[in-house]
Amino acid sequence: MPFIEITGLTKIYESDADRVEALRGVDLRVEEGAFLGVMGQSGSGKSTFLSILGGLAHPTAGKVSVDGIDLYALSGEKLADFRREYLGFVFQSFNLIPYLTALENVMLPLAVKKMPAAQKRAQALEVLERVGLGGRAAHLPSQLSGGEQERVAVARALVNRPPLLLADEPTGSLDTATSEEIMELLTRLNQEGQTIVMVTHNEENRRYFHRMVQLRDGLVVADESLRRVATSSAA
Amino acid sequence: MTLKTIALNNLRRRKARMAFLVIGLLVGIATVVTLVSLTEALTMETEHKLDQFGANILITPRSDDLAISYGGITVGDVAMQYEPIREADLPLIRTIPERRNIAAVAPKVLGAVRVGEQRVVLMGVDREVEFALKRWWVIDGRPVAADDELVAGSEVAAALDLRMGQQLEINGRTFTLVGLLQPTGAQDDRMLIGSLGMAQQLLGKQDNISLVEVAALCADCPVEEIVEQIAQVLPYTRVIAMQQVVKSRMHALDQFRLLSLSVAGVVVFIGALVVFVTMMGSVNERTREIGIFRALGFRRGHVVGLILLEAFIVSLVAGILGYLSGIGATRALLPFLATEHPHFEWSALLMGGSILLAVAVGALASLYPALHASRMDPTEALRAL
Numbered sequence: 001m002p003f004i005e006i007t008g009l010t011k012i013y014e015s016d017a018d019r020v021e022a023l024r025g026v027d028l029r030v031e032e033g034a035f036l037g038v039m040g041q042s043g044s045g046k047s048t049f050l051s052i053l054g055g056l057a058h059p060t061a062g063k064v065s066v067d068g069i070d071l072y073a074l075s076g077e078k079l080a081d082f083r084r085e086y087l088g089f090v091f092q093s094f095n096l097i098p099y100l101t102a103l104e105n106v107m108l109p110l111a112v113k114k115m116p117a118a119q120k121r122a123q124a125l126e127v128l129e130r131v132g133l134g135g136r137a138a139h140l141p142s143q144l145s146g147g148e149q150e151r152v153a154v155a156r157a158l159v160n161r162p163p164l165l166l167a168d169e170p171t172g173s174l175d176t177a178t179s180e181e182i183m184e185l186l187t188r189l190n191q192e193g194q195t196i197v198m199v200t201h202n203e204e205n206r207r208y209f210h211r212m213v214q215l216r217d218g219l220v221v222a223d224e225s226l227r228r229v230a231t232s233s234a235a
Numbered sequence: 236m237t238l239k240t241i242a243l244n245n246l247r248r249r250k251a252r253m254a255f256l257v258i259g260l261l262v263g264i265a266t267v268v269t270l271v272s273l274t275e276a277l278t279m280e281t282e283h284k285l286d287q288f289g290a291n292i293l294i295t296p297r298s299d300d301l302a303i304s305y306g307g308i309t310v311g312d313v314a315m316q317y318e319p320i321r322e323a324d325l326p327l328i329r330t331i332p333e334r335r336n337i338a339a340v341a342p343k344v345l346g347a348v349r350v351g352e353q354r355v356v357l358m359g360v361d362r363e364v365e366f367a368l369k370r371w372w373v374i375d376g377r378p379v380a381a382d383d384e385l386v387a388g389s390e391v392a393a394a395l396d397l398r399m400g401q402q403l404e405i406n407g408r409t410f411t412l413v414g415l416l417q418p419t420g421a422q423d424d425r426m427l428i429g430s431l432g433m434a435q436q437l438l439g440k441q442d443n444i445s446l447v448e449v450a451a452l453c454a455d456c457p458v459e460e461i462v463e464q465i466a467q468v469l470p471y472t473r474v475i476a477m478q479q480v481v482k483s484r485m486h487a488l489d490q491f492r493l494l495s496l497s498v499a500g501v502v503v504f505i506g507a508l509v510v511f512v513t514m515m516g517s518v519n520e521r522t523r524e525i526g527i528f529r530a531l532g533f534r535r536g537h538v539v540g541l542i543l544l545e546a547f548i549v550s551l552v553a554g555i556l557g558y559l560s561g562i563g564a565t566r567a568l569l570p571f572l573a574t575e576h577p578h579f580e581w582s583a584l585l586m587g588g589s590i591l592l593a594v595a596v597g598a599l600a601s602l603y604p605a606l607h608a609s610r611m612d613p614t615e616a617l618r619a620l
Contacts, residue, residue: 056530057614077534084532095527099248100241107236109531120236156531 001068003032003195004053004164009062011048011218022048024218025062030197030211032163035190037209038199045218046199047168053197054087054166055079067163084109088157092169094149096141096156102148103128103137106155113160127155131185147178154185158194165189167198171205183208238537242544252517253549259509260553261560264593266502268561270495271585273568278488279580280573292449292462294328296320297473318471319443322435328449331464333457339450341368344431346438346445348405355391357405358426359434368450372423375399376414382433386414388424403427406437503596510600514546518608529613542605543598550597554590561589 009026012019022045030036040046051057052064055071064071066086074082083089088109096105106124113120128134131151141149150170157165167186171179179202187208190196198205206212206226214222246253296319320342328340344359360366366378376399379386387397392415397403401412410429418424435441451461458476466474518525525538533541562579569579 051614054530057612077536080529080532080534082532083530087532089530091527091530095523097241097524097527099244104236104240104244108241108528111236111238111241112533112537117236124236160532 002029003034003067004028004030004197005063005065006053007063009049009052009064010060011045011052011057012060021218023052023059023062026215026218026220028213028220028223030195032195033190033193034195035187035208035210036197037206037212038197038215039201039203039206039212040215041201044215046201046215049215050166050168050197050199054089055083084112084160086163088160088162088165090150090153090157090165090167090170092172094141094146094153094173096149096152098141100140101137102133102139102141102144102152102155105141105152106159108156109160124155124159127159128152130158131155145178146174147181150174150178150182151185154182154189158189163195165194165196167196169200169202170198171200171202179204238541238544242541242548246545246548249517252513256510256513256549257553257556259513260506260550260593260597261557263499263503263506263596264554264557264589265560265564267499267592268558268585268589269564269568270499272561272565272579272582273572274488274492274495275582275585276565276569276573276579277491279578281488291458291477292451292465292474293477294320294447294449294465294469294472294474296445297471319440319445320447320469320472322442322444324469325444325447327468328447328465331461331468333451333461333464336451336461337449339364339368339448341365341448341450342431342444343447344434344438344440344443344445346434346440348427348437350395350403350405350427353395355395356426357434357437358423358428359431359438360428361431365428368448369423372419373417374414375417376412378414379429380413382430383408383410384413384429385410386416386428387412388416388426388428389418390424391427392416408437503592507596507600510546510550510597511604514542514601514604515607518542518604521608522611525608525611526613526615529611535609538609539605542608543601546597546601546605547594550594551590553597554593557593558586558589 006026006028009023009028010021011023012021014020026045026049038046038049048057052059053066055074058072066082069082069086071079071082096102097108100108103121103124106128107120110120110123125134125137128137131154133148133151133155136144136148136152141152144152154170157167165186170186171182174182183205186196186198190210198209210225210227212222212224212226213220214224322342325340325342328334329337331337341364342361343365346357347354348357349355360379362379366372374386376386385403387395391397397412397415399412399415403410403412405427416423416428435443449461449465451458462474462476466472528538528541566579
């Protein structure tokens, strides 16, 4: 059974004057441990695709299941629980909370979890170490470079040990060298068993993916297998 | 890391906004505390005055057909057909079981005298007791200190064109006018006031008393019982509690209390509006942040909880500071408003109530902004995904 199964995914944005078909019947199956790149031009529907896969926007039609769970059969609060337990988000513009330190930002998904404070802290420190920022835990986002902020965002996405990591243009606002650092970090995580779906329009990034799906006008126009998925499943 | 950590950090970062919120609510709470505690202090002051100085029990001769003019006595040309109060019986008042609650016994004798061509009322009083009891009397000159001295009520003084130091001839005796009573709005304005013994002699009422005013400590004592006990020792008299005096003063205070509560209500409402507008602004400003929380798996309830927690912290601070400010304002204002007995009593109920009020107002005013925040579409909120 595929880890992610998407069937007939359709999303239509309607207003009084406009009707935009962002996704038009997308079908996709992704296996566990994959590093999937979703590419396409601006307006191709890739951000809408990630929003729906992340349980943030309801599709107009179609079905999305992750690890056998039908996302949109869940109630609003259960969907929030699903996001917390199953997903890690890395946003394009980092989206760190400016008044929390790097460590507190990483601990954010644990804020509403019932677990000892010491355990939350240890878990967050461990993941900060993993992304190479153990020494910057007490710094505010404004005291970190763009690359470091992106690493904090990745650490925050991983702190809950989610089975699926979703990344939206994680290198979009970084320079080339820092972008490569982040992509290498994501590759390393994937090699450790993390399933990753990443949206990007940067062709440079395709070399990191196992598989690349190309969207255009809400349809999958290309689906290429680039590398074999490692058999490790230590997500 | 809990919701509390996020709330505290956010409040620390937005110090100016927090200060604005606190001040908005603090002013309301301080106003409530000031008005409530001032009203309480003024009530105590009034009770104290009544206890210490004001007569609240009147003893008059029992009579069925007398028109009432001063405490049940009509004086002047009307013949007074009643059994007068015997002066020798007055010590009996101090023998009743509730005697410890009797602050003063002020006997009076009343009668008509002629001054020149005019007939006026002469009131003989116990000099020591009467002038202490009538604290509201304002005398130009001084109170009566000897048997040949008189104080004139304002209307008598005007009618007879009396001046301070003037000599008056009454029934062949000469008196010196040592004081002019400023208008009181009561019967006292139409009287000449002198010593009790002298008046008894002059009026031919030796050993008799026309009426007695009794000041009983009434704040927490049973006036009705005292009245009953005096009536038992003086069965031939009529003893009444001047409840109207007390009631009218208490009514005035009730009106003040009502006005205070209305003003406080308006100020608290304005405070609630300040909280509402500020929290709504804060929520709108934090749209993206709330979107992040939702994307990271915060339930709607968590978002509501976070906003309400911030409101709770702010309201708690505002409540405590508002209470302290209100008490400070009361202490500063009290000496100007309660000149006789500026006594402030610390009240745990007022402290708890004002803090609870602040928290309740803060929470209620923040409820809609909190619900609004929780209903935000995370995708819209983020605008990134």
